[in-house]
Amino acid sequence: VTDLKISPGILAADPTRLGEEIAQIATEADWVHVDVVDNHFVPNLSFGLPVVRALCATSPLPVDCHLNIDDPDRWAAQYAQAGAGVVTIHAEAARAPVRTMRAVRAAGARAGLALCPATPLEPYEGVLAEADVLLLTIGPGFSGQSFLDFVLPKIRRAREVIDATGADVLLQVDGGITTETIVACAAAGVDIVVAGSAVFGEPDRAHAIRRMRAAAQAGQAAADVLQETIA
Numbered sequence: 001v002t003d004l005k006i007s008p009g010i011l012a013a014d015p016t017r018l019g020e021e022i023a024q025i026a027t028e029a030d031w032v033h034v035d036v037v038d039n040h041f042v043p044n045l046s047f048g049l050p051v052v053r054a055l056c057a058t059s060p061l062p063v064d065c066h067l068n069i070d071d072p073d074r075w076a077a078q079y080a081q082a083g084a085g086v087v088t089i090h091a092e093a094a095r096a097p098v099r100t101m102r103a104v105r106a107a108g109a110r111a112g113l114a115l116c117p118a119t120p121l122e123p124y125e126g127v128l129a130e131a132d133v134l135l136l137t138i139g140p141g142f143s144g145q146s147f148l149d150f151v152l153p154k155i156r157r158a159r160e161v162i163d164a165t166g167a168d169v170l171l172q173v174d175g176g177i178t179t180e181t182i183v184a185c186a187a188a189g190v191d192i193v194v195a196g197s198a199v200f201g202e203p204d205r206a207h208a209i210r211r212m213r214a215a216a217q218a219g220q221a222a223a224d225v226l227q228e229t230i231a
């Protein structure tokens with residue numbers, strides 16, 4: 001059973017008190033997920049570079065920056081330079097994803113490639129030898145949507161590809177993750193889950209994260225038993 005990371009998404013937090021919101025998750029969460037949404041790639045607007053820079057300067061957790069934006073080739077490295085621990089760009093928006101992710105790593109951050117639910121994994125399988133992958137389990141840009149089950153086979157396939165290459169890359173899922181849906185994600189072998197409303201919609205954020213972690217461990221244990229049965 002591997003340690004699954006939890007990255008609460010602050011798109012679901014109170015935007016007037018982001019610092020306090022992050023302080024409330026600091027002891028239980030692994031990363032804090034920041035959705036940069038530009039009103040072009042998707043029709044919503046959230047945070048930009050100055051807010052991310054301020055969060056990076058004060059957050060006790062690594063800032064996991066998901067760029068739901070057009071033209072990420074132009075912007076991604078600047079988010080790494082601003083102090084983000086992870087910068088993830090969208091395959092649907094990038095013109096030169098490999099070059100851009102190399103620039104992100106050169107600036108000192110982990111680089112990730114995000115795929116929308118309807119985007120197939122196959123054209124990008126080669127990239128998984130050198131970049132993290134984020135599989136969206138909802139449409140991008142808005143918090144509070146329901147998990148799309150049809151992405152689960154893509155999650156399992158990504159796990160197989162990553163294991164086959166043996167690369168030091170992480171598999172992240174983002175969207176509609178709850179104490180119920182995290183079970184199937186953990187069983188499918190994800191390394192990191194983003195949880196928005198399931199954490200910031202609860203009065204006790206730390207308790208909500210502990211419940212999610214317990215549910216994930218149950219999912220991993222069930223998958224391990226199944227593996228042994230097959231073997």
Ligand code: ZN
Binds near residue numbers: 009033034035066194
């Ligand atoms: Zn996200």
